[in-house]
Amino acid sequence: MLKNDLPKGFLGILLISIISIVLLSAYNIAFVFPSFINMMAENSENECVRIVSHIRNSLLESGFARGFSPGAFRPEEERLRKGFGLKKIIIFSSTGQVLYSSDPADAGRTIKGRFFYEVVARGNVYKKFVPKNSLTPGGQIAASDIAAAYVPIMRAGKFLGGCEVYMDVSGMRTRADRLLLKSFLTLSILVLGLLAAFIIASLKAGRYQAARKKAEEQMESSLREKETLLRELYHRTKNNMQVITSLISLQAASISDSRVLQMFDDTKSRIQAMALVHEKLYQSKDLSNVGMKDYLRDLTNALLKTFSRRAGNIALKLDVSDIPMPIDIIIPCGLIVNELVSNSLKYAFPEGGSGDIRISFHRSGDQIEFTYSDTGTGLPSADLDSVKTLGLKLVKSLATKQLGGVLEVLPGPGAGFRITFKA
Numbered sequence: 179m180l181k182n183d184l185p186k187g188f189l190g191i192l193l194i195s196i197i198s199i200v201l202l203s204a205y206n207i208a209f210v211f212p213s214f215i216n217m218m219a220e221n222s223e224n225e226c227v228r229i230v231s232h233i234r235n236s237l238l239e240s241g242f243a244r245g246f247s248p249g250a251f252r253p254e255e256e257r258l259r260k261g262f263g264l265k266k267i268i269i270f271s272s273t274g275q276v277l278y279s280s281d282p283a284d285a286g287r288t289i290k291g292r293f294f295y296e297v298v299a300r301g302n303v304y305k306k307f308v309p310k311n312s313l314t315p316g317g318q319i320a321a322s323d324i325a326a327a328y329v330p331i332m333r334a335g336k337f338l339g340g341c342e343v344y345m346d347v348s349g350m351r352t353r354a355d356r357l358l359l360k361s362f363l364t365l366s367i368l369v370l371g372l373l374a375a376f377i378i379a380s381l382k383a384g385r386y387q388a389a390r391k392k393a394e395e396q397m398e399s400s401l402r403e404k405e406t407l408l409r410e411l412y413h414r415t416k417n418n419m420q421v422i423t424s425l426i427s428l429q430a431a432s433i434s435d436s437r438v439l440q441m442f443d444d445t446k447s448r449i450q451a452m453a454l455v456h457e458k459l460y461q462s463k464d465l466s467n468v469g470m471k472d473y474l475r476d477l478t479n480a481l482l483k484t485f486s487r488r489a490g491n492i493a494l495k496l497d498v499s500d501i502p503m504p505i506d507i508i509i510p511c512g513l514i515v516n517e518l519v520s521n522s523l524k525y526a527f528p529e530g531g532s533g534d535i536r537i538s539f540h541r542s543g544d545q546i547e548f549t550y551s552d553t554g555t556g557l558p559s560a561d562l563d564s565v566k567t568l569g570l571k572l573v574k575s576l577a578t579k580q581l582g583g584v585l586e587v588l589p590g591p592g593a594g595f596r597i598t599f600k601a
Contacts, residue, residue, distance in 0.1 A: 198369050219307035222325035222347045227305050229262055230329040230343045237269070237341070243333045248278045255280055265324060268316075268342035272299070277339070289342070291315060293328070298340050304328040307347075314344070322348040419453035444520065444569070447484065451477055451516040455509050467502035470511070470539055474498050477512055478519055478537070485523040491532035492523065498539040501546075507601055510576040511539075511548065517569040518550045518595065526554020526593060533592075546583075546601045551594035560587045 236254065237246070246269060255267050259280060269278040274289035293315055297304040305327045308320045315326055325345045331338045423446045430442040454477055458468045475496060482489045503511070519535060527533050533553040540547055559565060562574050562585070573595070577585040583599025 218353075219325065219347070222345060223305040223307055223327060225262075226325040226327035226343055226345045227303055227329060229258065229264070229345070230327045230341045233258065233267070233341045233343070234329050234331050237331060238333065242331055243338055246277050246339075251278055263346055264343055265322075265346045266342075266344040269339065270342065271339045272337050287316075289316060291317070298328045298330050299337055301330050301332050301335075301337060303330070310348070316342070322346055324348075416453045416456040419449050419456070423449050423453075443484075447481070447516055447520060448513060450480065451512045452509055454480070455505060455512055459505065464502065467504055468508045469500055470503050470508065471496075471498045471500040473508060473512065474515060474537060474539065477515060478535075481516065481519045481523065485520070488523050488527065488529055491530065492527060493532075493534045494519075495534055495536045496538075498537065499541060501539070501541055503601065507546075507581065510580040514548075514573050514576050514597070515550070517573050518593075521567075521569050522552040522554055522593065526552050526556075541601070544600050546599055548597040548599075549588075549595070551588060551592055553592045555592075556590045557587065557593045562587065 233254075237251075240250070248269075251269065255278070258264055258267060264280075266284075267278075267280045268276055268284060268289075270276050270289050274294055276284050276287045276289065279285065279287075293304050304315070305325070306315055308314050308324050308326055310320055310323050312320055314320050314324070315328070323346070325347050326342070327345075328340055328342050330340045426442050426446050426449075430439055433439055433442070454473065455468060458473055458476075459466075462468060475498075478494055478496065482492070482494060515537065522535050535552045536550070538547070538549045557565075562570055565571070574585055577583050577597045577599075581597065581599040583597050586596045586598075588594030588596055
């Protein structure tokens with residue numbers, strides 16, 4: 179069970195983690211550890227120089243220029259050795275002859291070497307870290323890691339002699355070894371901790387992804403089901419509207435009054451305008467919006483077919499942006515176009531006459547501008563409140579109440595309207 183829960187690529191990540199530990203450890207050994215040793219060696223050398231400088235100042239104050247008394251220096255030498263862990267203290271003359279040494283084996287020895295003549299005798303400090311079993315500047319084999327420092331004793335620019343100190347720094351390597359081990363363990367714990375955190379996070383993420391995928395599948399299934407139901411609703415609504423128009427046609431067949439028949443035809447036209455919206459929604463991938471351009475083109479073509487006897491010489495000119503609109507906007511706009519085009523075809527042009535009908539629909543920011551005009555005989559009155567026809571009353575109600583817009587009557591020739599509303 180646990181094996182199945184482990185994240186993909188686990189073995190590869192484990193291998194990378196182990197390689198990271200090895201590489202980081204190798205980097206420590208090759209670069210960090212030597213740098214640390216060099217830093218500690220330099221610090222030891224500087225500490226050694228500081229101690230020797232203190233001894234030199236003490237000797238100058240006690241009259242080294244007039245002469246040196248080994249007996250008077252011995253108590254100071256013992257105090258310094260105990261206080262600073264010094265391995266050896268040597269006082270030498272300007273010729274390099276040892277005047278005093280804490281090591282009896284140095285008695286009568288003369289310090290020689292290039293470092294003495296070219297550095298110390300010229301008034302400069304000489305310092306050096308000497309690893310165990312290596313030669314000291316004085317030519318002896320070092321029994322342990324030591325830091326050696328030579329400081330000249332000068333008076334008025336004259337070289338009087340110098341001090342030499344060996345400091346045991348063997349504990350430095352032990353500390354460095356401990357640091358290396360500690361850093362290795364720290365890196366190992368860090369990498370393994372990160373690996374463990376990755377495994378835990380991956381396990382949680384895997385379970386979360388599985389739960390999320392299941393929830394998404396359930397949601398997609400629910401959405402598909404709702405989409406199917408909504409399409410079915412649009413389809414049935416359109417069919418029911420077609421049934422209604424068929425019933426109206428059957429009823430109209432038994433009526434001879436032309437005014438009543440016209441009212442029946444107008445009602446059928448309005449129902450068809452709304453049915454066309456549901457047909458478009460049923461056919462569309464987007465179940466909440468309909469493209470205004472395609473809808474108005476199909477609606478006006480259907481109206482031209484309905485009024486084919488009068489519309490033969492009428493040119494319909496559409497300037498409509500392809501804007502998707504929701505059902506609560508598309509239906510009022512469709513009913514307005516239905517009323518205005520029907521009125522133009524019935525009343526604006528004499529039978530067999532010619533002219534233009536223009537419809538434009540564009541968006542500017544959050545505003546929609548819907549303009550309609552024809553080149554016919556015009557309106558009987560520019561005051562829509564005084565107009566008593568149902569069609570224009572319906573246009574005004576749809577524009578101002580349902581769309582919440584502003585309806586303007588445009589000056590002639592012909593009839594013209596502009597509706598602006600937010601969408």
